[in-house]
Amino acid sequence: MTGTKSLLVVGRSSSLSEIFEHSSQFGFKPDAVLSLGAKDVEIPAESVPVFFWDNTNKVIDFNGIKIAFAKSSSPELEGPVDILISPTLASAEIRGVGEKLTPWYHFVPGAYYEVEPFYSNGRGTRLVSLGPVGSSEKWAHLVQIGLNVTPARPSTGVNFYNVKASHRSDLVWGEPELKRASQRSNGQSNEKPSKKQKRACYMCLDSPAATQELVVATGSHVYLSTARGPIQCEKVMAQLGCAGHVLLIPRTHIPSIARNGRSEDQLELRKFEIALGSMYRQHGLEPVTYEFVRDRTVHGHTQVVPIPASAVDQALQQMQSAIVNRGMPLSRQPPAGDYLVVRVSAQPTIYAQLPFRDVDLQLPRAVLCKVLGLEDQAADWKQCILENEAKDAQETQQLFEPFNFLNT
Numbered sequence: 001m002t003g004t005k006s007l008l009v010v011g012r013s014s015s016l017s018e019i020f021e022h023s024s025q026f027g028f029k030p031d032a033v034l035s036l037g038a039k040d041v042e043i044p045a046e047s048v049p050v051f052f053w054d055n056t057n058k059v060i061d062f063n064g065i066k067i068a069f070a071k072s073s074s075p076e077l078e079g080p081v082d083i084l085i086s087p088t089l090a091s092a093e094i095r096g097v098g099e100k101l102t103p104w105y106h107f108v109p110g111a112y113y114e115v116e117p118f119y120s121n122g123r124g125t126r127l128v129s130l131g132p133v134g135s136s137e138k139w140a141h142l143v144q145i146g147l148n149v150t151p152a153r154p155s156t157g158v159n160f161y162n163v164k165a166s167h168r169s170d171l172v173w174g175e176p177e178l179k180r181a182s183q184r185s186n187g188q189s190n191e192k193p194s195k196k197q198k199r200a201c202y203m204c205l206d207s208p209a210a211t212q213e214l215v216v217a218t219g220s221h222v223y224l225s226t227a228r229g230p231i232q233c234e235k236v237m238a239q240l241g242c243a244g245h246v247l248l249i250p251r252t253h254i255p256s257i258a259r260n261g262r263s264e265d266q267l268e269l270r271k272f273e274i275a276l277g278s279m280y281r282q283h284g285l286e287p288v289t290y291e292f293v294r295d296r297t298v299h300g301h302t303q304v305v306p307i308p309a310s311a312v313d314q315a316l317q318q319m320q321s322a323i324v325n326r327g328m329p330l331s332r333q334p335p336a337g338d339y340l341v342v343r344v345s346a347q348p349t350i351y352a353q354l355p356f357r358d359v360d361l362q363l364p365r366a367v368l369c370k371v372l373g374l375e376d377q378a379a380d381w382k383q384c385i386l387e388n389e390a391k392d393a394q395e396t397q398q399l400f401e402p403f404n405f406l407n408t
């Protein structure tokens with residue numbers, strides 16, 4: 001097998017043209033599409049290869065990638081394979097096939113859920129159930145597979161194929177999160193941060209630890225602050241008169257607005273992003289926005305970095321390849337578990353699932369520094385702390401004032 005292939009796996013579908021419409025939003029064409037549905041649809045001309053579920057047991061070879069379609073145990077099915085597609089997981093027979101074939105990925109159609117990666121017979125398996133194409137749940141999953149790419153890093157010693165039906169939901173990703181979300185909406189959350197935690201948090205505005213002089217604008221739910229140790233690009237600074245690298249921070253002590261915020265938090269965040277975009281564009285710059293959405297983040301924040309408009313294509317391309325090179329799967333919807341979300345200018349949003357360990361929190365900064373030719377600022381923001389941070393914040397405030405929607 002040479003190089004890495006990207007395969008787009010999609011749920012059951014009634015219209016394939018929709019799939020190709022959506023897949024073009026990734027900014028690149030997948031090498032093949034694997035459909036969990038039957039071939040009852042027309043394939044658009046000049047499209048990528050599409051493999052359908054045709055109700056038979058078989059293993060196909062796509063550029064060295066072994067893809068098994070299995071409805072029952074049969075001698076044609078020989079492992080190990082890279083990807084297994086089965087119509088269900090309900091029978092012990094199919095789970096036995098999974099154990100025998102030890103796929104890196106096992107896909108089934110149905111409702112969307114993902115299982116924590118697990119080991120079976122010494123190989124890691126990621127099991128994903130996808131919803132119907134076009135439904136409101138996740139129905140597409142991009143698989144990057146190739147030489148030296150280990151797709152799953154199991155965090156649990158439990159083999160899902162052998163787990164009793166009554167215990168399987170314990171291993172489904174997102175389940176505790178859904179429980180927490182429903183508790184929150186019922187006002188029953190017992191996970192409120194303690195006063196002590198908030199006092200020590202330098203992102204809580206009412207905390208003594210907060211860096212008040214960096215605050216640019218304060219909304220009802222979100223506030224705008226300059227970044228400590230901003231990326232300092234001469235071209236950008238010549239345009240703006242300040243570094244322009246800012247943070248959007250929820251006023252409540254939550255790990256992420258995207259995941260934990262209320263709709264009013266999300267709406268105000270979006271308003272800030274739009275206002276900042278207009279501000280940068282007036283100076284020939286484009287925003288790159290990114291956030292690490294992780295449950296363990298103490299107080300969430302979204303970073304916004306302006307780059308010259310001429311650098312947008314390069315930034316998008318390098319961001320995608322940096323993510324793929326680290327073996328992180330890209331998707332067009334928020335994946336289950338922890339993820340990195342990046343938006344480069346008006347390009348489609350990129351989501352990258354984070355590994356369990358060794359998350360490189362400097363990755364987006366490092367990519368942007370490389371694109372801007374500022375490698376020396378990539379590794380450590382602490383070395384980039386401005387001599388006069390308060391002045392930089394004041395200049396940012398003046399710059400933002402005409403775009404500040406809070407004034408109207």
Ligand SMILES: [Zn+2]
Pocket residue numbers: 198201202203204252253254298299
């Ligand atoms: Zn806080």
